[in-house]
Amino acid sequence: MLKQNLFPANILKPIARFLHLEEKKLEERKKTFEKEDPFSNSDRVSDNAAIDTDAAEQFDHSRMEAMKKEIDRKLIGIKKALAMIKIGKYGICESCGKMIDTDRLMIKPEATLCVKCEKEKEK
Numbered sequence: 715m716l717k718q719n720l721f722p723a724n725i726l727k728p729i730a731r732f733l734h735l736e737e738k739k740l741e742e743r744k745k746t747f748e749k750e751d752p753f754s755n756s757d758r759v760s761d762n763a764a765i766d767t768d769a770a771e772q773f774d775h776s777r778m779e780a781m782k783k784e785i786d787r788k789l790i791g792i793k794k795a796l797a798m799i800k801i802g803k804y805g806i807c808e809s810c811g812k813m814i815d816t817d818r819l820m821i822k823p824e825a826t827l828c829v830k831c832e833k834e835k836e837k
């Protein structure tokens with residue numbers, strides 16, 4: 715029978731703590747974005763709305779949307795990782811079922827695929 719080498723609690727605990735912190739940080743950053751977004755700011759000055767300003771705001775808006783999307787993507791990954799820790803499956807590649815390299819998890823604790831599978835996915 716195959717033995718699952720799961721991470722011991724003393725490794726998982728700091729990872730979970732880190733992920734919770736990241737989750738908080740990202741959610742706060744998302745809130746800041748929503749506040750700074752010129753399109754959600756109803757009392758913006760409109761009498762100097764030159765085309766330049768509009769273009770700049772449009773650019774800001776799409777950039778912010780992209781950043782918000784990126785944050786959302788990260789948040790999903792973090793929530794998933796936390797759920798995996800809870801059910802004791804953290805660090806296992808979703809695709810091939812092998813253990814994900816610890817070095818990789820140190821850099822990207824929300825990773826759900828091993829390096830090999832992620833590379834295959836990118837192809």
Ligand SMILES: [Zn+2]
Nearest residue numbers: 807810828831
């Ligand atoms: Zn894999």
